[in-house]
Amino acid sequence: MSLLKPMMMSGKEVLPLVEGGKGISATNGISAGAWAAAGGVGTVSCVNADSYDDQGNIIPQVYHGKTRIERHQELVDYGVDGGITQVQQAHEVSGGEGRIHINVLWEMGGAEAVLEGVLAKTKGLVHGVTCGAGMPYKLSEIAAKHEVFYHPIISSARAFGILWKRAYKKYGNWLGSVVYEDPWLAGGHNGLSNAEDPRDPQDPYPRVAALRTMMNKFGLQHVPIIMAGGVWYLRDWAKWLNNPEIGLISFQFGTRPLLTQESPIPQIWKDALTKLSEGDILLHRFSPTGFYSSAVRNKFLRNLEARSERQVAFQAKPCEAFSAEIQAGKRKYFVQPEDKPKVEAWISTGYCEGMKTPDGTLVFVKPTEALEIRKDQKDCMGCLSHCKFSNWADNPETKYSTGRGADPRSFCIQKTLMDIAHGGALEDNLMFAGHSAANFSTDPFFSNGFVPTVKQLVDRILTGD
Numbered sequence: 001m002s003l004l005k006p007m008m009m010s011g012k013e014v015l016p017l018v019e020g021g022k023g024i025s026a027t028n029g030i031s032a033g034a035w036a037a038a039g040g041v042g043t044v045s046c047v048n049a050d051s052y053d054d055q056g057n058i059i060p061q062v063y064h065g066k067t068r069i070e071r072h073q074e075l076v077d078y079g080v081d082g083g084i085t086q087v088q089q090a091h092e093v094s095g096g097e098g099r100i101h102i103n104v105l106w107e108m109g110g111a112e113a114v115l116e117g118v119l120a121k122t123k124g125l126v127h128g129v130t131c132g133a134g135m136p137y138k139l140s141e142i143a144a145k146h147e148v149f150y151h152p153i154i155s156s157a158r159a160f161g162i163l164w165k166r167a168y169k170k171y172g173n174w175l176g177s178v179v180y181e182d183p184w185l186a187g188g189h190n191g192l193s194n195a196e197d198p199r200d201p202q203d204p205y206p207r208v209a210a211l212r213t214m215m216n217k218f219g220l221q222h223v224p225i226i227m228a229g230g231v232w233y234l235r236d237w238a239k240w241l242n243n244p245e246i247g248l249i250s251f252q253f254g255t256r257p258l259l260t261q262e263s264p265i266p267q268i269w270k271d272a273l274t275k276l277s278e279g280d281i282l283l284h285r286f287s288p289t290g291f292y293s294s295a296v297r298n299k300f301l302r303n304l305e306a307r308s309e310r311q312v313a314f315q316a317k318p319c320e321a322f323s324a325e326i327q328a329g330k331r332k333y334f335v336q337p338e339d340k341p342k343v344e345a346w347i348s349t350g351y352c353e354g355m356k357t358p359d360g361t362l363v364f365v366k367p368t369e370a371l372e373i374r375k376d377q378k379d380c381m382g383c384l385s386h387c388k389f390s391n392w393a394d395n396p397e398t399k400y401s402t403g404r405g406a407d408p409r410s411f412c413i414q415k416t417l418m419d420i421a422h423g424g425a426l427e428d429n430l431m432f433a434g435h436s437a438a439n440f441s442t443d444p445f446f447s448n449g450f451v452p453t454v455k456q457l458v459d460r461i462l463t464g465d
Contacts, residue, residue: 003464009099016249018253019257024047026264028044028050028264033090041100044101046114047108048075061418068380076110079117083114087118087126100128101128101129109381109385126146126148129148129150131150140168144171150176178215178226179228180225180227182204184229186434189287216247224247224248231436235464255434258273272426274449277438284301288411293432298426310346312336312343324339352366353366373408376390390412391406411430416429417429
């Protein structure tokens with residue numbers, strides 16, 4: 001027996017089960033279409049979405065422009081073409097069932113241009129837009145213009161209140177739902193505020209109840225809330241159902257659908273998911289977006305942690321506090337006397353290249369690592385609206401610069417996510433995952449190597465298990 005009843009979402013009655021968007025090529029037209037065909041809401045990721053040649057092969061997103069501005073335009077063009085391709089595929093696979101949403105990140109480079117470009121060429125095929133990673137004030141205006149519903153992703157009632165009062169109230173009739181993404185449990189980028197402790201997760205119930213109270217004050221009792229982050233078994237959420245404090249509630253599944261037949265992630269990634277255990281997921285802040293994010297603590301993340309630990313304050317000229325001279329590569333720097341022994345130890349083990357950070361510190365890396373960092377920064381194509389790693393800002397008024405130096409403690413997120421999504425080494429790339437990913441190893445549904453279809457997974461979810 002199903003624990004859930006259908007509800008209106010994006011203009012149609014569907015199962016209140018939503019496929020999480022999951023960024024670069026981790027959801028596509030096939031997975032989204034299959035989720036919609038099962039009666040729910042499929043979500044096409046329009047973040048660097050893939051397009052195909054005449055033989056059906058993925059077109060590599062290679063950048064030929066000599067400047068960042070030229071490469072940025074190539075990025076937008078790839079994004080629009082790929083988004084249109086995946087939406088059309090989702091529509092065909094869905095067979096007209098369920099609903100099809102697209103997901104964009106407001107902080108991705110060219111977000112408005114990609115969103116406008118995809119929606120302009122997919123009229124009638126897209127029913128809703130989910131959007132988070134920042135404060136997407138223009139989301140409602142763009143959605144209303146193209147007559148699709150918008151589904152903002154927020155992590156607090158306060159954030160939604162600001163969005164509603166400043167922008168969304170004017171286009172309230174196109175508000176399809178409000179996605180509450182738990183900042184401690186969701187995979188990918190998370191909306192932790194400076195006042196919230198990443199090591200002290202809060203119960204989502206009072207936070208979502210507060211969101212519903214606020215929405216009711218705005219007359220939005222009829223608008224569903226989508227609970228995202230940490231959702232695995234519906235039985236764990238029984239007290240949320242038919243609960244006036246929560247109101248209309250739907251559930252988003254981001255991690256669990258990764259291990260389905262239609263999931264586009266590589267097989268090596270699927271295999272690795274079944275071996276995760278508690279403690280393998282790290283909520284960290286190395287992302288060039290500046291947001292916390294949740295990912296598998298593999299060699300890639302451990303290397304970033306170690307890089308930041310090999311860090312000291314410095315001065316270019318000696319002074320009373322910075323009187324100890326060190327030689328890093330071809331340059332001399334001055335550090336505090338108590339820091340000199342550990343710097344010399346790092347240098348003696350091969351971490352002999354000092355790279356400046358915007359915070360007045362040096363991080364010590366191997367020469368080959370320094371070359372890779374500088375090359376990645378040079379090859380920047382502006383995949384974010386502003387980037388800590390490359391100093392890019394998608395703003396001509398600031399001459400496309402953040403005004404800060406590039407930060408070698410971060411990394412090129414577009415490069416690593418594109419690589420892992422298309423078969424790259426799992427240990428050498430960022431591997432996003434929600435904290436519930438450890439359930440793959442204990443969930444009996446996935447025992448003995450069973451990989452379900454999306455329809456089989458949806459039917460299983462509806463039982464509560």
